[in-house]
Amino acid sequence: MASLNSLRHLVQTHPIIDNHAHNLLSRDVAADYDSYPLESITSEAHGRALENARATLPLLRATNQLAELYDTPCATWDDVVAAHSLWVENDYDGLIRRSLEGTQALLLDDLLSDEDVESYDWHDQFTGSATKRIVRIEAVAATIIGDLMSTERKEGETVWSKFRQRFLDVIDRAMDEPAVVGFKSVVCYRTGLDVDPYSGDEDLLTASLHRVLDSGTRRSGYRVEEKPLNDWLVQQTLKAISFKKRAGIVKPMQFHTGLGDNDISLVKANPAYLQPLIEQYENADIVLLHSAYPYTREAGYLACVYPNVYLDLGEVFPMVSREAQEKILRESLEITPTNRILWSTDGHYHPETFWLANKQFRQALEKVLVEYVQLGDYNVPQAKMAAADILFHNSNRLYKLNLEPNIVHDAAVSKVQPSLPSDPLDAFLLQNPDIEYVWMQWLDYTATTRVRMFPVEEFVRIARKERRVGISQAVCCMLHDDTVLPQGSTTGQFYMEPDLNSLYRNGGLPSTAAPSASVMTFWRSEDGTAFEGCPRSTLQNIADKIHSEHKMQLKFGFEIEVVFMKAAKGQRTGHVTEYNPATTNHSWSQMTSETRQLIPLLEEITRTLASIGIRLEQFHAESAPGQFEFVLPPAAPLTAVDSLLAARQVITAVAEQHGLRATLHPRAVPGGVGNAAHAHVSIDPPTHEDAFLAGILDHYPSITAFTLSSEASYERVRSGIWAGSEWVTWGFQNREAPMRKIGPGHWEFKSLDGLANMYLAMAALLAGGNIGLDAKLALTVKECTVDAATLSHSQRADLGITTMIPKTLEESLENLELHTSNTFKDLLGTELVKNYGTVKRAEIVRLREMSEEARRLWLLERY
Template sequence: MLPATAGHAIDAANGRVLGTGPALANTSAAAVKSKTPVIAHAEEYARLKKAGVAFVRVLWCDTVNLVRTKVIPLRRFFEDRLSTQGIRDQQCLAAMPVTGDEVLAGSPSGDLILMPDMSTLCIMPYYPSHASVFCFMYLPNGQPFACDTRALVARVLTRAKQEFDLTFNMGFELEFTLFMRNATTGAREPLDKALYAENSALDPSTSEVLDDMVMMLEAQGIAVEAYHKESAPGQYEIVLKYKEALAALDDLVRARTTLRHVAKAHGLECSFIPKPFSGEAGNSNHCHISESTSSDDDVDSGVASDSGHVVISQEAQHFMAGVLHRLMPLTALLAPSYVSYERLVPQMWSGAFTVWGHGNKEAAVRAGDNNFEVKTLDGTANPHLALAGVLAAGLDGLRQRLVLPPPLQDDPATLTQAQRNAIHCQSLPSSLLMALTHLKGDALLADVLGPRLLNTFLRVKEGECKQIDVMHGAERYELFVRRY
């Protein structure tokens, strides 16, 4: 079973919503006889009212990773039973390009029901009169909406549990750039030009911004392990602690939104644009993944070998091999924007080659003590969609018992082409169109995404490429800093 919304159970086998009416199972006979209105989630309603919450934002992350929302007055959300019956919207919202709200030819059409997942209800501490909640998406007839990426990753996680008894934890490194405006010219400039982990970057005014970001994250139950200055001008990193996979992905969406709001409150601009400055390190959202079973500790864990590196379990090797095997098509999901490929270049710590290593910053996949890291993910990716693809590829590696090649500890860019060929090392796609071509040719990912979502994603991304390709560099830069 997939995660159930309150008053609804979701049947993963046939994709139907069960019990699609109001959640009245606990209605007392006295209440029915007196026709007293029954409010589902009454305790949550009372808690939010007491806290001064007046509105609920129903959130979803669209195909191009824009977080969209419908804002509902608190009273209406609970008393009119929208918390159990959902909010109507339009299917075409899943197929809007990053360039603007344009309905592309062949986009899905018709009504859509946004069904709140009440387990994700959370007060927004940086705007405490609002709470937010994620949703699952359905058609009016109760069928799941094919372009619901959050439901997609939930299905993949369910399959992993049913087929392999596997559950996953994830943690993320959020790299972002803080911009200020020049007081004289109004031009956008990086907040500083400090180097990696340079203490001088954390003066009181900058530390106050980052401290506020961390406190706002922690107030939403998003645990932070550390923050520090990154290498590029104005670039910082906040590391999110491991959590169960779906919750971690939701946290990543909330964290990106939180950081942008907090920066704005301080008169700054926060952007996850993959390559803010030519010749400098880019922004990524490195994803750390660990596996476990109901009877074992982390599958990835092991003991140190004579080399000092952890010996990775056989099962984890198969999983990592599956990810590496499909990294070319996966790149379209992990780095899905026109500007993503400005970051994925050799010798810039981006992991621009299909190799893995122990701590090798030039490898796309890195092995840690009890997890592995996918470096390709950036801030323009819908995380639910991207990690659904990664998990599906890894599970297929387990299914097929794929063999993980030896680790590479050298910089792949320093090898000859013959040396790279010998270890099956490829350069990642150099453009989004090239990555989309690889995605089109991958039968497994086509099956996992399904024809409706795959075709929608391809249509939107190919349309974006045509529109963005004719933009001037400054116009393109402005678009992506503003959107992401």
């Protein structure tokens, strides 16, 4: 019973990504029942046929359920209408907020209507994430035709060529628009799903376009209902989707299938007609909307046998009876993989459409999954995974939303379900009962990971605050070899406090090692408050400040570049004298004979990371010999850095098991392309993105003291090696700009490598951005579309590019200590800035005492 309770709880509370819905009505028309009858929330009927809706089971069921939403008794549909009107008049926003409770993201086909509805981004205030758009291609075509007819009409080929080019331009722009995550076709309504997978000839299409032009007016509009033209719209959109997917841009195509109002051809609404199209455009992801009812099995078959097809379960909730909904869900599960099933409400106009659909779907999903568990078809973990995938994860992956589910914990469920304790330590130990040791870790100012190891019983005492572990404050002024600098003090200590949210199982260690786990720590003072100088606290504090004061969600995503190297040992001493790349027949994104020999290593790294909860987005060969890149998913700032360090630890350990050294050295191979640790930074909403970026650019020479934190780091600060070149600037998709803009509020920061303390590096970046937000700085540096180093002085001046990236660590430290604002230092902590500079200057002296070869070997062995 306890396990089933946990399943029921998950189904009823897991956040939802609604992958297909429409805009809500504006408040002033939300009670205009002549234009927008409330009965339409449970019926596809229109006009006189809608008068019969009150006698249907779906509407009667809705009448009873809506009493819960309105918080008032509803015995008749008239009561529902009255309650709706009252909510609209007194608290329309409150009604919407209630109706969208549990919905974390909306994907809106916002071209259903351009009148009386709110804009897509207006809906953001009611969900936990930015609303995204689904572009309806027939509406795009109709708009273009209307625009053409508002100007002087040309003859034959000219009209067609203008329409063709404008349509392709709109689709191309939408492919690059971050707010657009997909496309939709209602060809099912217009000419049926028997779409010809190949384009028609120009004469046929021209004639088809002219028939559309002749059938409408500028006042009535133009309905695109010509088979050659409708098929062409679908073909061209799928071609664009297929082409962009090769470049890593994934935007699926949704098709209305099955259930619809009376202007649909029910026979040709069968998704089986799409099979030739699905085969022709195998690189385009296709979503079959609305359960394809009554053709659910046909749709499920297509989603089963074609890897580019997904089945959406929307619209039938709340349009059909309870028994029909459960049957549709069971038919969907007959052969369709649960990682190919999506959920949507098809909510539109009235908030109640969202509330009823979500409520009824959760009811059906709970009943079906619980019964399958009771019958032994699923076990509880399998059923929970299926539910979470359908409600959230499948859409999150397909549409590349990169969201973290906002899980709501229910303490009552924890009491009856021992397998899901509320305490993260209990939960971890329950899932990993074999753990014998826990490594408590922190990252010092030299970016060295320091570790204390504890038997698990002792770690539990520490986590429960039954004992404390003190660390000498001397580490704030300590070099790699444990030398305490004169400026440091051997008196005093801070205490390590484990952050249980960062607890993970160690992976990649020798098979003889006992099972162990690692956890990152905060530094605490004697009285338990934050200790100034703690890198993790510094990052968390600045991130929290931006979130609370500017209402922005922050996310980081990291790219790990490493070079796999083989050690060469001296014959007499047996000591390592050199490291050489593991591959030399090697190039960017290529599979060579030597690269293929490393596939088992790469795959083992990927599997090991997945086993501890880190799922790579991709991995591939980079340009330098032996160099590979592993791309981590985005996450909140502290979580993202924790995952980065955990992933590096796994990569290093697995490589050692294969007899290789995985190094982060910025130029591990002399003459080869450097090793970076590029970071993706995003703010949501991107409303004040220019001010955020301006603050970073203003403080760039100080930020590099933390991000390019070794003299070796500056070997990458040069033009022509895709490392961000030499000038402080930015550019949209410009890989030779240190700040590459990718989309609204999303940049790739390139002046960063693996020798940095990543908590401090990202804290410095956010500190600059926060100053820009607070001061509402204007972005005076204009977009640069080329490598700024190739421009003349006057050309750079015209773009506002005036500052060079420092060429040495000393130069960066001087900017940090002498030329940056006090506000920047205060955000990071004045004591931290002082101690960090002390450590880094001493490190410069220590490394300069070595020969070039000795220095290179020293860094390769430590990073």
